[in-house]
Amino acid sequence: MREALRYRLCGFCVEREGEAGSRFDEVPGAGCSICGGALDRVPALASMAARVVRRYQFKTFSVGVSLPDGVQEKEDEIRAALKLKGKETIKTQAARMLAERLSSRLHKRVDRTNPDLSALVAMAEGRVSVWTKPLFFYGRYSKPAGVSQRRELCPDCLGRGCEKCGASGFVGRPSVESQLRRKLKEYSGTDRITFTWVGSEDPDSRVLPPGRPFVAELKCPLKRAIPGGFGTRFRGGTITVRRGRLLPSRPMRTPTFRFRTRILCETKSPIEDERIKEVKRQLRDKLVRFDRPHGRPTFKTVYSAAAHKKRNGLLVEAVLDGGLPVKRFVSGDLVSPSVSEVLKAEVRCRGFDIREVQETGEFTFAQVSRL
Ligand SMILES: [Zn+2]
Ligand SMILES: [Zn+2]
Known part of the structure; x- marks a missing residue:
């Protein structure tokens, strides 16, 4: 008759392997062939983890562990020798025990798929690292x-x-x-x-x-x-x-927008009132071409524009598509038609204010995949 292999395991490990009494001798943790007492340290580790995570604000959390060296291998070895499947792995058990203790202690909910906070407990070193969801x-x-x-x-x-x-x-x-x-x-x-x-x-x-x-x-x-x-x-x-x-999560794309701007312009020579009125007529819902310096030409809309004389310059109010550079829209540099082009004069932008930014699109988010 073959000598039956009997391993000495602690109560936690016997319970996990699911073969209580029959093939194991139950011993105190320090003598356990798998964990060597690591699972006895869970309450102390939980207290330490609680102290660390208390610095953070969160509603839900998850806990992972890294086992002391060799522990997982010993479990695999014994399971292979005895052809055992066990209820769960020692890693899962340790993490679950920690999570249960933390949960009742801190009154927080465990969420394994999308937690506010995840803690990783290094069992041998007694170290806790924390990561929170951005x-x-x-x-x-x-x-x-x-x-x-x-x-x-x-x-x-x-x-x-x-x-x-x-x-x-x-x-x-x-x-x-x-x-x-x-x-x-x-x-x-x-x-x-x-x-x-x-x-x-x-x-x-x-x-x-x-x-x-x-x-x-x-x-x-x-x-x-x-x-x-x-x-x-x-x-x-x-x-x-x-x-x-x-x-809810990181946007894949920010929305498109249009903006209202008030532009202070200067001109080399005075411009006739009739000409100035052309700005309003010609730059209404007008598609303008912008030859981007480092890219392919793009088309932007000028929704409205109006010019008024202001001392020795011009005040232009316009509603423009996002991405249309205001200074170029005035000078006509790489943009056509432009304020200069309509006024048939050299007009320069001295400064502009952003009066209103209106989002015309929506944020797009990646599908949050659940396990
Ligand atoms: Zn054990
Ligand atoms: Zn420096």
């Missing part, structure tokens, strides 16, 4: 003249970080981006933020309410609530965010 914050900013949209790279180190820029890699001058970054960090606790802008304007352009849309992706936030409106004051004015909300 936030996609949509808002609209308005700004005064003299502030650029994006932060600018430090000219000395080109972004690497040096003494002059305080190792940030960017110039200290306020920009919409740097100001929003500061506020969003304050609300979310993360500085891993990337912006997607729905169009852009000149640093010298004012953007008036309700403002220009943007989306900020906030990676691994500590907090998940961002106010729908806020302002940031600095020397030079205030940047205000309105209509803020969280998007």
